[in-house]
Amino acid sequence: MSDTGLPARRSAIYLLDQIIGEGKLLPELIGAGVLDRLEPADRARAQRLATETLRGMERADRILQKHLQKYPPLTVRNALRVGTVELCAGEAAHGVVNSMVGIVSRHKRYGHLKGLVNAVLRKVADKGPEQWPALRTPRLPKWLRGPLVEAWGGETVLAMEAVQFAGAPLDLSCKADVDAVAQATGGTALPTGSVRLADAGQVSALPGYTAGDWWVQDAAAAMPARVLDAQPGEAVLDLCAAPGGKTLQLAASGADVTAVDISEGRMERVRQNLIRTALKAETLVSDAFDVTGQYDAILLDAPCSATGTIRRHPDLPFAKDGSEFGALIEMQARMIDHAVSLLKPGGRMVFCTCSLLPDEGEVQAEEALVRHPSLTVDRAALDRPGIDPGWITEEGGLRLRPDHWADRGGMDGFYLICLRKTG
Template identity: 75%
Template sequence: MQEYAGLTDATTDARRSAIYLLDQILGENRLMSECLAAGALERLSPQDRARAQRLATETMRGLERADRLLQKHLRKYPPLTVRNALRLGTVELAGGEAAHGVVNAMVEIVSRHKRHGALKGLVNAVLRKMAETAPEAWDTLRNPRLPKWLRSPLVAAWGPEAVAGMERAHFAGAPLDITLKPGAKVDLPGAVELPTGSLRLAEAGQVTALPGYDAGDWWVQDAAAALPARVLAAQPGESVLDMCAAPGGKTMQLAATGATVTALDISEGRMRRVHENLDRAGLEAELVIGDALEHEGSYDAILLDAPCSATGTIRRHPDLPHAKDGAEFGGLIELQAQMLAQAWSLLKPGGRMVFCTCSLLPDEGEVQVEEALATHDDMSVDREALMVPGVDSSWVTEEGGLRLRPDFWADRGGMDGFYIACLRKAG
């Protein structure tokens, strides 16, 4: 972000920072979360930081539509930074932002760029045309499709109609879901209770300002992500391992049951978030920073939310299919198998384990469990454990897991994609 001449900290705004995030995602194949963790927006005020992240997210979500509108007015694509300024401007104009402010801001940002300042005239001309056409033309375009590298295997697994439904959910974005601490009572304006017990807010605003946040009465957690801990159903006094604990939503659910919880994660930074979240909610768990494959112990119950492609979270993270290309998925699938076997070795006879991934790919869910069942003679699936309140029996898969998809609950705002299986160890 040092390529903008004359832009001091006082004049750095959310739009320029959003363009920087887009450059990193589309030019450097970095996830937005990686950029934020590296301090990409740390110089902005909290309000501008939130706005920059929102603008970049909305632009990634509508990228295909923006490109389709822009290609009519470009003989050739300009450099990536300029193209991203045009994309962001188009998305803002299509969303009803005042044309004067959007066009002037993008022209100003590009004009101050040390290498691309001469293209300010192009930005001005193209965005003025977008101001005339984008608001009406936007809704005539199809829902943005997933890149072919991801869309093809999903169509093979779930069929074109289901994938089209997922893409509708991705484009619509995700409302805010929260999990209530047992016994807590909060009055959240506009909150709707979902069948599984989570609360959903269509318009949340600043999360930390909502009633009950500081008191730890609830925490942010997608309704689908709240189900693995409910399926595990930890009991008071049980020894429970949350094997990949960060950022801590599932740990908090487990700790709230009265179980003796060990939260394990390899990332010290992410475990700080777990500690902060537990402290805010007044909950307790033993926090262990370490490699799950080297962990030792013996537990009554284990929750393994294994590292995965995160393809089930695109509603919230539309940058993911553009920053990645699937090349690392083979290694993740192998790691999942190793972690599942390791977790099984830590489970007491007669114990139970929930294996889950926030993935839409069967290789990271259904196939993993099929292969584990074939490998371990003392392993069986517990289908009854899956039937917690709000779960539709049609979501249970052939091998005995639970398949959740973004196109489920379409009339309620969808859910993250997840795979969940409850595995019982022979006594």
């Protein structure tokens, strides 16, 4: 990592500019190679600074507004935000202030604002660290918070926000012995069968990574494949498979798995993980609606708002505005209908979304049951280790929320339901 921290800080500011100003998501920016020129340590630091600033944005802005008569241009404002978050986390003032002044001074359009940056951050360094913990837990943006409060109530949303502000531990799904992986990595075995690490460090350096003993997958995201419970020799279809965690789970069961995703780039990541873990699955780059055949079991992880993943992806509320909800909900219904046509009589399907919105979960399931009289809810499929009966919904689905297991670090928001085709 560079001694000055300049490359990482400059890159963190650029990431924030792209997320807040251009509506781009952090994973797509990373995938596009915007950090590829950095040293690995600087690359990790840039991502950490960007995500910590996104999580603490409201607090940073509340501290900064005391020292600003008007908001400066976005790039300068983001430099102040990153600097404020670092200062309030205890970083040395001279290093943070000098770096941010240097970054802004070199900007072609905003170099004249270096004096402002210097003056404001020195004031933040003086009072900010003691002000920071007294501020409220950052709230979600109104476009998302409103629907969530309507669905789950204000107290529940406050609990979700607390978990999301704290960040997310790293969860692993294991190819074989969960206890052995937990012991080797220094993690803790969770009731549902995942392993959780509070401070993982560099993932590829963890014991068992090269051997393919495990893969990174949030504990909630691992539940749909566990509920589907694929059996050896079954023909299983994994629709919308990338990034591939569920594909690996299904392949580890011994089933004959076909993984489908529309993106060649994302499917390549699935193939790489299959190679690393020495698991086998057929991979097909295709639109889900073009898939044909008949399958014993189908896992449909439908495209959705991804509002359940904010504790790991704090960029999402700033890059999105909710305008795509309607189109996504319509696509989910169409995907369910198509998946039903691919299911053998007597077969089962798990429909799931990483969303906290009932319209992308509970409501979709209820409407699918009305459209398809041949479908019944397999409530017994939810009889799995670690599932709290309180998470089971009225229609027989499973509602997972970030505030579940709050004392353990929470989990992603997910909805899933197992449906059987009777004829």
